[in-house]
Amino acid sequence: MSNSKFVGQLNQNNIQINNLRDEYLRSKNHMIDHEQKLTDQVETFMEEQNFELKYHTQNINNPHEVTKEQVGLDKVLNVTQASKVDFDTHESNTSNPHNVTATQIGLDKVTNAKQATKVEFDLHTEDIVRHVTTGERNSWKSAESNAKSYTDNNENRKDNPHAVTKEQIGLSFVENVKQASFSQFQAHNSNGICHVSQGDKDNWNAAQLFKLTGDNGKRTSVPDGTDIFSLKTGFYYSLSSRLINTPADNNA
Numbered sequence: 001m002s003n004s005k006f007v008g009q010l011n012q013n014n015i016q017i018n019n020l021r022d023e024y025l026r027s028k029n030h031m032i033d034h035e036q037k038l039t040d041q042v043e044t045f046m047e048e049q050n051f052e053l054k055y056h057t058q059n060i061n062n063p064h065e066v067t068k069e070q071v072g073l074d075k076v077l078n079v080t081q082a083s084k085v086d087f088d089t090h091e092s093n094t095s096n097p098h099n100v101t102a103t104q105i106g107l108d109k110v111t112n113a114k115q116a117t118k119v120e121f122d123l124h125t126e127d128i129v130r131h132v133t134t135g136e137r138n139s140w141k142s143a144e145s146n147a148k149s150y151t152d153n154n155e156n157r158k159d160n161p162h163a164v165t166k167e168q169i170g171l172s173f174v175e176n177v178k179q180a181s182f183s184q185f186q187a188h189n190s191n192g193i194c195h196v197s198q199g200d201k202d203n204w205n206a207a208q209l210f211k212l213t214g215d216n217g218k219r220t221s222v223p224d225g226t227d228i229f230s231l232k233t234g235f236y237y238s239l240s241s242r243l244i245n246t247p248a249d250n251n252a
Contacts, residue, residue, distance in 0.1 A: 221238065222238045222243065223238075224238075224242040224243070225242060225243070225244065226238075227243075227244040227245055228243055228244060228245040228247075229244075229245050
């Protein structure tokens with residue numbers, strides 16, 4: 001390489017080095033500026049956090065809204081507690097400060113009456129007239145046992161030991177006969193031959209305006225003085241001829 005070319009290359013290298021140096025210095029200054037801004041922001045943030053932390057630590061108004069259930073005191077009431085002096089005074093008060101009654105402690109049936117003395121109690125326990133002896137008790141137990149045996153035997157009897165009658169239970173008209181089954185009743189109820197329908201009754205009622213004979217099927221006797229024209233259609237007879245408007249040939 002010639003000297004002129006070497007010198008030219010050297011100058012070009014120096015220029016590039018200077019350019020790189022300038023870029024480095026600019027980058028360095030830029031980094032310093034950014035570092036300072038970041039430092040300022042961090043310091044500002046720390047000051048704000050310190051302020052918030054100090055404010056929070058000095059806040060005694062339960063900022064986290066802690067409840068008594070959370071600390072295991074859900075049964076504790078928010079009431080004023082008695083002082084030690086008040087408690088001691090109340091504890092030593094034997095004059096029923098709460099006005100407890102006999103009813104409240106389950107003794108409402110107990111009367112406020114004088115109790116018997118030991119001497120009176122002993123005299124009472126030794127009174128054999130008022131008290132039951134062992135012999136009396138055994139005798140009565142035996143009688144009770146016999147009575148119970150009799151009543152148990154009577155209770156277990158199913159053969160009408162008291163001879164109850166159907167009249168006594170209001171069934172005097174009920175006969176002791178076999179009853180038809182439900183299927184037999186249904187078969188009879190639906191039998192159209194042995195039963196009369198309303199249509200049959202209507203036909204029979206319309207078939208004859210007047211009875212020809214009495215319900216016994218015989219002729220009706222006509223009393224003396226009867227007007228023949230006043231009689232309805234039918235069969236009549238008379239034991240005499242003293243009738244009014246009787247036909248001449250007497251064949252009516």
